[in-house]
Amino acid sequence: MSFIRKPKIDLPSERQNEIGLLKRDYEGGLSTLCAGCGHDSITAAIVQAFWELSIPPEKVIKLSGIGCSSKTPAYFMSGAHGFNSVHGRMPSVATGAQAGNRDLICIGVSGDGDSLSIGFGQFGHAVRRNLNMLYIIENNGVYGLTKGQFSAAADKGSRAKRGDINQWKNIDPVSTAISMGSSFVARSFSGDREQLVTLLKAGIMHPGCAILDVVSPCVTFNNHLGSTKSYTYTRDHYHPASQTDFVPHANEIRASYEEGESIIVELHDGSKLLLKKTDSGYDATNRSSVMRYLEQQRARGEVVTGLLYINAELPEMHKIYRTSETAMKDLEYEQLNPGSEALAKLQAGMR
Amino acid sequence: MSEIRVNDFVLKIGTVNGTGSASANSLLLKALFRMGIPVTGKNLFPSNIQGLPTWYGIRASKDGYMSRSLRVDILVAMNAQTYQKDMQNLCSGGFLVYDSTWPRERQLNRDDITVLGVPLAKMCNENFSDARIRILMKNIAYVGVLAALLSIDTKVLRTLIEETFASKPKLIESNLKAINLGYNYAMETFTCPLPIRAETMGDNSKHIMIDGNSAAGLGCVYAGATVGAWYPITPSTGMMDAFKAYCKTYRIDPETGQKNYVIVQAEDELAAAGIVLGANWVGARAFTPTSGPGISLMSEFIGFAYYTEIPSVFFNVQRVGPSTGMPTRTQQCDIMMCAYASHGDTQHPMLLPANPYECFEMAVQAFDLSDHLQTPIFVLSDLDIGMNDWMIPELSWDDSFRPNRGKVLRSEDVEKLEKFYRYLDTDGDGIAARTLPGENPKGAYFVRGSGHNKHGMYTESSSEYKDLVDRLLVKWETAKTLVPKPVIKSSAKETRLGIIAYGSSDGAVLEALDMLATKGIHFDYMRVRAFPFCDEVTEFVESHETVFVVEQNRDAQMRSLLILETNTDARKLVPVLHYNGMPIPSQCVVEGVCEHLQVEAVA
Ligand SMILES: Cc1ncc(C[n+]2csc(CCOP(=O)(O)OP(=O)(O)O)c2C)c(N)n1
Numbered sequence: 032m033s034f035i036r037k038p039k040i041d042l043p044s045e046r047q048n049e050i051g052l053l054k055r056d057y058e059g060g061l062s063t064l065c066a067g068c069g070h071d072s073i074t075a076a077i078v079q080a081f082w083e084l085s086i087p088p089e090k091v092i093k094l095s096g097i098g099c100s101s102k103t104p105a106y107f108m109s110g111a112h113g114f115n116s117v118h119g120r121m122p123s124v125a126t127g128a129q130a131g132n133r134d135l136i137c138i139g140v141s142g143d144g145d146s147l148s149i150g151f152g153q154f155g156h157a158v159r160r161n162l163n164m165l166y167i168i169e170n171n172g173v174y175g176l177t178k179g180q181f182s183a184a185a186d187k188g189s190r191a192k193r194g195d196i197n198q199w200k201n202i203d204p205v206s207t208a209i210s211m212g213s214s215f216v217a218r219s220f221s222g223d224r225e226q227l228v229t230l231l232k233a234g235i236m237h238p239g240c241a242i243l244d245v246v247s248p249c250v251t252f253n254n255h256l257g258s259t260k261s262y263t264y265t266r267d268h269y270h271p272a273s274q275t276d277f278v279p280h281a282n283e284i285r286a287s288y289e290e291g292e293s294i295i296v297e298l299h300d301g302s303k304l305l306l307k308k309t310d311s312g313y314d315a316t317n318r319s320s321v322m323r324y325l326e327q328q329r330a331r332g333e334v335v336t337g338l339l340y341i342n343a344e345l346p347e348m349h350k351i352y353r354t355s356e357t358a359m360k361d362l363e364y365e366q367l368n369p370g371s372e373a374l375a376k377l378q379a380g381m382r
Numbered sequence: 383m384s385e386i387r388v389n390d391f392v393l394k395i396g397t398v399n400g401t402g403s404a405s406a407n408s409l410l411l412k413a414l415f416r417m418g419i420p421v422t423g424k425n426l427f428p429s430n431i432q433g434l435p436t437w438y439g440i441r442a443s444k445d446g447y448m449s450r451s452l453r454v455d456i457l458v459a460m461n462a463q464t465y466q467k468d469m470q471n472l473c474s475g476g477f478l479v480y481d482s483t484w485p486r487e488r489q490l491n492r493d494d495i496t497v498l499g500v501p502l503a504k505m506c507n508e509n510f511s512d513a514r515i516r517i518l519m520k521n522i523a524y525v526g527v528l529a530a531l532l533s534i535d536t537k538v539l540r541t542l543i544e545e546t547f548a549s550k551p552k553l554i555e556s557n558l559k560a561i562n563l564g565y566n567y568a569m570e571t572f573t574c575p576l577p578i579r580a581e582t583m584g585d586n587s588k589h590i591m592i593d594g595n596s597a598a599g600l601g602c603v604y605a606g607a608t609v610g611a612w613y614p615i616t617p618s619t620g621m622m623d624a625f626k627a628y629c630k631t632y633r634i635d636p637e638t639g640q641k642n643y644v645i646v647q648a649e650d651e652l653a654a655a656g657i658v659l660g661a662n663w664v665g666a667r668a669f670t671p672t673s674g675p676g677i678s679l680m681s682e683f684i685g686f687a688y689y690t691e692i693p694s695v696f697f698n699v700q701r702v703g704p705s706t707g708m709p710t711r712t713q714q715c716d717i718m719m720c721a722y723a724s725h726g727d728t729q730h731p732m733l734l735p736a737n738p739y740e741c742f743e744m745a746v747q748a749f750d751l752s753d754h755l756q757t758p759i760f761v762l763s764d765l766d767i768g769m770n771d772w773m774i775p776e777l778s779w780d781d782s783f784r785p786n787r788g789k790v791l792r793s794e795d796v797e798k799l800e801k802f803y804r805y806l807d808t809d810g811d812g813i814a815a816r817t818l819p820g821e822n823p824k825g826a827y828f829v830r831g832s833g834h835n836k837h838g839m840y841t842e843s844s845s846e847y848k849d850l851v852d853r854l855l856v857k858w859e860t861a862k863t864l865v866p867k868p869v870i871k872s873s874a875k876e877t878r879l880g881i882i883a884y885g886s887s888d889g890a891v892l893e894a895l896d897m898l899a900t901k902g903i904h905f906d907y908m909r910v911r912a913f914p915f916c917d918e919v920t921e922f923v924e925s926h927e928t929v930f931v932v933e934q935n936r937d938a939q940m941r942s943l944l945i946l947e948t949n950t951d952a953r954k955l956v957p958v959l960h961y962n963g964m965p966i967p968s969q970c971v972v973e974g975v976c977e978h979l980q981v982e983a984v985a
C-alpha cells in the first residue's frame with residue numbers, strides 16, 4: 032500500500048485551540064492499517080491530546096520502531112518531524128535526539144514485539160535514563176506486521192487464531208517498568224478514548240520517561256475467542272485502578288473531591304494531575320503497594336488501567352548529566368571550539 | 383659489540399600487568415624526546431587487568447623511523463616469569479638488565495649478550511617504607527639505571543619529574559631518590575655508558591608525543607561535536623576517555639557548571655549507533671568510537687543512515703578479529719566490512735589516518751564530510767595508532783575555520799520555499815537539503831528506512847526507488863572529489879614498481895623504501911588516505927607494472943577493494959601481508975617485495 036494524502040476539507044464549525052490550530056492541523060497521512068485496528072484509535076487520541084494541549088507541531092518529534100504500530104507516526108501531526116527507525120531501536124534514536132536538542136517534545140510509538148522482544152534492552156534503558164519522552168507501547172499480543180505470531184506480551188494460555196496455545200509467561204511492560212524504577216507508568220485501552228487522551232496528555236507533560244502501555248487489539252490476527260488481547264476480553268476484564276484528571280496550568284482545580292480520595296501531582300510546568308482512587312487504597316505514588324496490587328489483579332486476569340505509578344520528582348537524563356540549558360544543536364561553534372591558543376597550551380604538556 | 387651506536391636502539395621493558403610501570407616508561411620516552419631524538423613507544427599487553435606479562439618497547443631512531451623494529455638491544459627484565467623468553471629475544475650483542483635481588487638461574491645465560499644485575503627490589507626496600515611506593519619506585523629506579531647505561535640526560539629526567547609531580551612535592555622527592563639509586567649503582571658497577579647510547583640531538587620543540595585515541599578525541603572537540611555515544615571496547619575506549627577529559631577542560635561553563643556536551647554510555651553498540659543518528663538528525667554533531675565487533679552490531683543502523691542520509695561519524699579503532707580475536711593486538715582487518723557495511727547496496731567513505739596527527743585532522747574532516755555528504759563516515763585507525771605513543775609534528779589550528787554543515791535549510795530558508803522536499807537534488811551533486819526538527823512545520827519530513835521517493839514520501843514504486851538509489855551513486859561521485867587525496871612519494875629513479883599502503887603500515891614502508899634503495903630497488907610509494915578512491919589512486923595503479931599492496935590483515939582487503947573499485951588487472955597487485963597482531967615491521971615489507979622480485983632480502 033502506498034501513502035495516501037488525506038484530503039483536508041475546511042469545516043468552518045471546527046474549533047481552534049489556544050494557538051489557533053484546528054484539530055486537523057494535528058493529523059497526518061491516511062492510515063493504511065486494517066479497518067478496526069486498535070492502533071488507529073490511538074492515533075486519533077494522540078491527535079486529540081496534542082490539539083488539546085495546544086502544542087505547536089513543529090516542536091514535536093515522533094519516532095517509532097518497526098511494526099504496524101510503528102507505522103502510525105505517519106498518520107498524525109504531519110507538521111512534526113518523524114523518524115521511523117529500525118526494529119526495536121526507537122529508544123536509542125530518541126535518546127540521541129533528546130541529547131542533541133532537549134527542547135523538543137518527544138513521542139515514541141512502539142509495539143509489544145518492538146519493545147518487549149527485539150527492543151527489550153532499549154526499552155529498559157530509556158526507562159533507566161528517564162528520558163524525557165512519552166513512550167507508547169501499542170500492545171496487541173502479536174506481531175501484526177509479520178502476520179500474527181505470538182509476541183512476548185501474549186498471556187500464557189491465550190489462543191492464536193490458528194489454534195496454538197501460548198506456552199510462555201508474558202512480559203508485562205507495566206510491572207517491568209515499575210520494577211525498573213520508572214517515573215511514570217500507565218495502561219489504557221484503545222477502546223477507552225477518554226481515559227487514553229487524559230493519560231496521553233499526562234504523559235506528554237510528565238518531565239521524564241512516561242511509559243504508556245495501550246491494549247490495542249489486532250482485528251486481523253488476535254481478536255478471536257481465546258485471545259486475551261481482543262476487544263471483548265479487554266472490555267470484560269477492564270479494571271481502572273484510578274481515574275486521572277489532567278488540569279492545565281492555567282486552570283484552577285474546580286472539581287470537588289473528597290479529602291483522602293484523591294492525590295494531586297504537580298508537574299514542573301505547573302499543570303496538575305488529579306488522581307481519583309477508584310479502588311480503595313490505591314496509591315499511584317507508592318511503588319511497593321502498586322506492585323502488590325498489580326500482582327493481585329494479574330492473578331484474577333484483570334486488565335488494570337489508569338495512571339498506575341508516578342514520581343514526578345525523579346530527575347530526567349539532562350538533569351543528571353547537568354547539560355547546558357541551550358540545546359546542543361544551538362550552541363555556537365565559537366562556544367565549542369577551544370581555539371589555537373588552547374591547543375598550543377595543551378600541547379606544551381605533551382613534550 | 384663495542385662499535386658505538388648513537389641514537390639508534392630499541393629498548394624493551396618486560397613487567398607484570400598492573401605494577402605501575404607506565405609512568406616510568408613514559409619518563410624514559412619523554413627524556414629521549416626532550417633530548418631531540420626521534421622516538422616511539424609501543425605497548426604489548428595481554429587482555430587482562432592484573433598479573434600477566436606486559437612489555438613496553440621504545441625505539442630511538444636518529445633517522446626518524448617510527449615502525450616497530452624486530453631488533454631488541456636492551457631488555458629490562460622486571461618479570462621473572464618471562465625472563466627466559468626476554469633473554470631469547472635480545473639481539474646478539476645486546477644487554478639484559480635484571481633485578482638481582484634474587485638469584486638468577488645459571489642455565490639462563492647466553493654467551494653473546496651482556497647481563498647486568500641490579501638489586502632493584504633490595505635498594506627500594508632499604509630506602510622506602512611504604513609497600514606500594516616500593517613497587518613503584520623499583521620502576522623509577524630502572525629508569526635511573528638506564529640513564530647511566532644509555533647516557534640519558536639526568537637534568538632532563540629531573541625536570542620531567544618536577545613537572546609531572548608539581549602538585550605533589552613528596553613524590554618529586556621519592557622519584558628523584560629512586561632515579562639516583564639506580565643511576566649511582568650503575569655508574570659504580572658497570573662501564574657507563576654502553577656502546578649503544580643516547581646523545582642530545584636535534585630540536586623536538588615543534589613536535590609532541592601523543593597517542594591516536596587522544597588525538598582523535600581532541601579532534602572531535604575541535605570539530606564541534608557535542609554528542610558522543612559509545613559502549614566500551616578495547617582499543618577504542620581511550621578515545622572517549624580523551625573526549626571526556628578535553629570536554630571537562632573546555633566545555634564546562636565555569637559559572638553554572640553546565641556542560642556543552644553529552645556523553646552517553648549506551649547499553650550496547652546498537653544503541654550507540656541509534657544515539658548518533660538521533661543526535662545528528664536533530665542537528666548536533668555526534669560520533670561513536672568503537673572497534674570491529676561494535677561495527678558489526680551497528681550495521682543495521684549504518685545502512686539506515688546511508689539510505690535515509692543522516693550524517694554520522696564512526697571511529698573504528700581496529701583490533702585483531704574475527705570475534706573477540708586478540709583484543710589487545712593490532713590489525714587493519716575491517717576495511718572491507720566498513721567499506722560496504724550493512725545489508726542492501728551500501729557503500730561508505732572511509733578515512734585512513736596513518737598516525738595521531740592525521741587522527742586529529744581527519745576527525746575534523748570526518749564531521750565536515752559527513753555533514754556535507756549526509757552519510758556515515760568511517761575513520762579507521764587501529765590499536766597501534768590509537769594506543770601507542772607517537773612523536774608527531776605539533777598540531778595546529780586555524781581560528782578562522784568554520785565547520786561545513788552542508789545543505790541545512792534553517793527556518794528562514796524553508797519559509798522562502800514554496801514547498802520543501804527532503805530528497806530532491808536541485809544542483810546535481812547528488813545531495814539534497816535537509817531541515818532540522820523543532821524549527822519550521824513547513825520543513826517537517828519523515829525519515830523512513832522503507833522505500834521513499836525524492837519528495838520524501840513512502841513509495842513502493844520501482845522507478846521511484848531506483849531514482850533514489852541512483853542519486854546516491856551521484857553522491858558517491860561527489861564524495862570522490864572531497865575525500866583526502868593519497869600521499870605519493872615518487873622514487874628518485876625511474877621505476878615501474880609501486881607500493882601501496884595505508885594507515886599504520888606507513889612507517890614500515892617508509893623505512894623499507896630506504897632499505898630497498900640500498901639494494902638498488904626503487905619504488906614509487908602511494909599512501910591511500912581515503913575511500914572512495916579518487917582518480918589519483920586509479921592513475922597510480924594504472925601507471926605501474928607491478929604494485930605491492932602492503933597491509934595488516936590475512937585476506938588482502940585493500941587489494942580486493944582496489945580490484946573491485948579501480949577495474950585494474952588483479953595480477954599486477956601483489957599482496958604483502960602481516961597479520962600476527964604485532965605492528966608491521968619494515969623487514970616484512972622488504973622480504974615480501976624481495977620474495978616476489980626474487981632478490982635476496984637485505985639482512
Ligand atoms: C531486524 C528485523 N527483524 C525482523 C523484522 C520483521 N518484523 C517487522 S515488524 C515485526 C514485529 C512487529 O510486532 P509489534 O512491534 O508487536 O508491532 P505490531 O505489528 O503488532 O503493531 C517483525 C518481527 C524487521 N523489520 N527487522
Ligand code: SF4
Nearest residue numbers: 065068099175249250
Ligand atoms: S495486522 Fe493487526 S496490527 Fe496490523 S494493521 Fe492489521 S489489525 Fe492492526
Ligand SMILES: [Mg+2]
Nearest residue numbers: 142143144173
Ligand atoms: Mg504487536
